[in-house]
Amino acid sequence: MCIAAPARIVDITDNVATVDFGGVKQSAKLDLVGDLEIGTHVLVHSGYAIEVLSEQEAKESLEAWDLLLEALDEEDKERNNN
Numbered sequence: 001m002c003i004a005a006p007a008r009i010v011d012i013t014d015n016v017a018t019v020d021f022g023g024v025k026q027s028a029k030l031d032l033v034g035d036l037e038i039g040t041h042v043l044v045h046s047g048y049a050i051e052v053l054s055e056q057e058a059k060e061s062l063e064a065w066d067l068l069l070e071a072l073d074e075e076d077k078e079r080n081n082n
Contacts, residue, residue, distance in 0.1 A: 004045035006053060006061040009038050019044055022062075 007019035007028065019028045019042065028044045030036060033052055041058035042049035053061065 002045060004043040004050055006041055006058055006065065007044050007049075008058070009036060009040045009042060009049075012036070012038060017042075017049060019049070 005021055007021045007026075009017045010020045010025065011018040012030070015030045017028050017030055017036070018025055021044075026044070026047075028042070028047055028049045030049050033042060033049045036042070036049070036052065041053040041055070043051040043053060043061075
């Protein structure tokens with residue numbers, strides 16, 4: 001399974017952005033999305049920004065990720081209690 005995660009661009013040097021995944025920062029190449037500005041949200045997969053997200057899309061995507069992570073945390077807690 002391949003998963004692209006939403007991130008916010010916090011810095012750009014040449015054609016490589018530093019993106020923030022809710023506190024975790026990583027580099028992402030911008031070859032597939034063109035010129036972008038700091039603050040733009042993108043989907044990142046395998047070290048590449050593959051799609052630009054609108055503010056609304058970024059919000060919805062981040063909310064979905066939060067729900068997924070909460071569910072996984074609950075699953076871990078249940079598994080550890082058994």
